[in-house]
Amino acid sequence: MSNMNHDSAINSPLMGTSPSQVPLPPSSASTEAPLRQTDEMLRELEQIAQQLNSEDSYTPPEAECRYPDNFCLSVVIPVFNESRTIHQIIARLLALSIPKEIIVVDDGSDDGTREILQRLTHLPGLRVVLKPKNQGKGSAVRTGFEQATGDVVLIQDADLEYDPRDIPHLLDPILKGRSHIVYGSRFLTNRWTGSSKLHRLGNRLLTKLSNLTTGLRLTDMETCYKVFRKEVITDLSIHQDRFGFEPEITAKVARRGHHIVELPVRYSARDWSEGKKIGIKDGIETVFCILRYAFCD
Numbered sequence: 357m358s359n360m361n362h363d364s365a366i367n368s369p370l371m372g373t374s375p376s377q378v379p380l381p382p383s384s385a386s387t388e389a390p391l392r393q394t395d396e397m398l399r400e401l402e403q404i405a406q407q408l409n410s411e412d413s414y415t416p417p418e419a420e421c422r423y424p425d426n427f428c429l430s431v432v433i434p435v436f437n438e439s440r441t442i443h444q445i446i447a448r449l450l451a452l453s454i455p456k457e458i459i460v461v462d463d464g465s466d467d468g469t470r471e472i473l474q475r476l477t478h479l480p481g482l483r484v485v486l487k488p489k490n491q492g493k494g495s496a497v498r499t500g501f502e503q504a505t506g507d508v509v510l511i512q513d514a515d516l517e518y519d520p521r522d523i524p525h526l527l528d529p530i531l532k533g534r535s536h537i538v539y540g541s542r543f544l545t546n547r548w549t550g551s552s553k554l555h556r557l558g559n560r561l562l563t564k565l566s567n568l569t570t571g572l573r574l575t576d577m578e579t580c581y582k583v584f585r586k587e588v589i590t591d592l593s594i595h596q597d598r599f600g601f602e603p604e605i606t607a608k609v610a611r612r613g614h615h616i617v618e619l620p621v622r623y624s625a626r627d628w629s630e631g632k633k634i635g636i637k638d639g640i641e642t643v644f645c646i647l648r649y650a651f652c653d
Contacts, residue, residue, distance in 0.1 A: 391478075393478055394478040394479055394480075397476070397478075397479060398450075398479070401443065401446065401447040401450055402447070402450070402451065404443065404444060404447040405447040405448050405450065405451035406451075408444060408447070408448060409448075409451070409521070414519065414521070414622060416519070416521040416522055416524070416525060416622075417522065417525040417619075417620070418525075419524040419525040419527070419528045420528070421454075421524050421527055421528055421531055422531065423454065423455055423531070424507075424531075427455050427506075427507055427508075428455050428456060428457060428505065428506035428507055428508075429454050429455065429456040429457075429506050429507070429508050429509075429510060429523075429527065430456070430457050430459060430500075430503075430504035430505060430506030430508070430509045430510070430586070431449055431456055431457070431458045431459065431510050431512050431523075432459050432461065432497060432500030432501065432503075432504060432509060432510070432511050432512065433445065433446075433458065433459065433460045433461065433500070433512050433513070433514050434461050434463060434493045434496030434497050434500065434511070434513070434514070435460055435461065435462045435463060435465060435469055435473075435496070435514045436462070436463040436464065436465055436469075436490060436493070436496070437465045437466065437467040437469060438465070438467075438469055438514040438515055439465070439467045439468040439469045439472060441514055441515050441516050442460075442469055442472060442473070442514050443472065444516060445512065445513075445514050445515075445516060445520070446458065446460075446482070448519070448520040448521070449512065449520050450481075451520075452520060452521075452523060452524070454523065454524065454527070456481065456506070457481055457482075457483065457504075457505065457506055458481060458482045458483070459482075459483050459485065459500045459503045459504060460473060460482065460483070460484045460485070460514075461484075461485045461487065461496040461497075461499045461500045461503075462484065462485065462486050462487060462496075463487050463490050463491060463492065463493070463495065463496040464487055464488065464489045464490035464491070465490075470486055473486070474486075483503060485499055485500070485503060487499065491597050492596075492597035492598035492599075493598060493599055493601065494594060494596040494597045494598055494599065494600060494601030494604075495597040495598075497511060497594070497601060498594045498601070501589050501594070504586065506586060507585065507586055508527060508530055508583060508584065508585055508586065509583070509584050509585075509586055509589060510523065510526070510527075510581070510582070510583045510584075511580055511581065511582050511583075512580070512581075513580045516624065517580070517623060517624055517625055518540070518580050518581055518621060518622070518623060519621070519622045519624075521622075522540060522581070522621040522622055525619060525621075526538045526540050526581060526583050526619055526621070527583065528619075529617045529619070530583065530585060534617060535614075535615050535616065535617040536584065536585040536587075536588050536614055536615070537582070537583065537584050537585070537588060537609055537614050537615070537616045537617070538581075538582075538583040538616070538617045538618070538619060539574065539576065539577075539579050539581065539582055539583075539616055539617070539618045539619075540576075540579055540580075540581030540582075540583075540618075540619055540620070540621035541574070541575045541576035541579060541618045541619065541620055541621065542559075542576050542579060542620075542621060542623035543556070543559070543560070543575045543576050544575055544576075544618060544619070544620035545620040555625065558639055559576065559577075559578050562577060562578060562603070562639065562642050562643070562646070563575060563576060563577040563578065565643065565646050566603050566606060566607070566646050569607065569646055569647065569650030570606060570607055570610035570611075570650065571610065572606070572610050572616060574606070574616065574618060575618060576618070577602060577603060577606050578599075578602050578642075579621075581621055582605070584609075588609060588614060592605065592608055592609070593653065596645060598638060598641065599638040599641065599642060600638075600641045600642060600644070600645035602642065602645075603642055603645045603646040603649060604645050604648075604649045607645075607646070607649035607650055608649060608653065
């Protein structure tokens with residue numbers, strides 16, 4: 357995995373706020389000011405989560421999770437230019453009653469995201485890593501994996517396409533010992549909205565090609581929601597810096613004989629005008645990575 361000596365790590369708690377939507381209190385040198393700021397941010401984020409959750413009628417799948425003593429979920433959030441949504445995704449994650457740490461890896465944002473994250477150092481449970489330049493989602497995920505200390509590690513995008521209320525459902529098979537890996541599929545049921553036919557076709561073709569080389573029977577290899585027991589990724593090297601890490605990591609866990617459970621998740625797609633970053637070039641790279649990692653590390 358990559359060397360983190362050049363990354364700037366901020367031991368910070370957890371919540372992002374967009375300057376245009378949730379103004380943060382001004383900084384203060386007094387010892388009481390950080391505590392007041394933390395309390396105010398937590399209240400604001402709680403209100404954001406309540407508002408978001410009340411804006412739709414979505415009912416998450418039921419999950420009877422019983423978290424072991426000292427259990428911790430590591431949520432890794434790769435971020436690049438998500439100033440409009442970073443505070444919202446963190447608010448929703450905080451609202452989950454799961455013992456957790458949130459690791460936000462900023463991949464060289466230049467839209468104000470870094471400035472938002474830098475002001476969160478007084479919030480408990482969050483760590484922020486500021487990478488010096490943009491290297492890609494795979495690089496950010498790799499850095500987040502290196503930082504993770506929890507029993508289970510989950511990848512969460514910062515753009516609100518995936519709903520954190522699905523997370524307890526995804527943890528269920530791992531906590532019950534059914535599998536060490538869970539993928540949240542957007543296409544097992546019709547829980548997606550806004551996804552174009554071209555996007556669904558491309559995903560289906562890439563997933564089928566991946567299945568041919570891995571022997572798996574996945575419906576959504578490219579899903580963001582990938583959940584691993586920590587020991588699965590401890591010695592798993594990830595080389596791809598961009599979106600090629602999706603087929604890479606899938607091929608490598610398949611070659612190690614791991615069983616992957618798929619469960620349906622909600623998906624609300626955004627388009628390129630809203631900041632979607634994956635394109636045709638990434639699809640070509642994905643094909644190359646599927647073929648490459650089917651046979652070598």
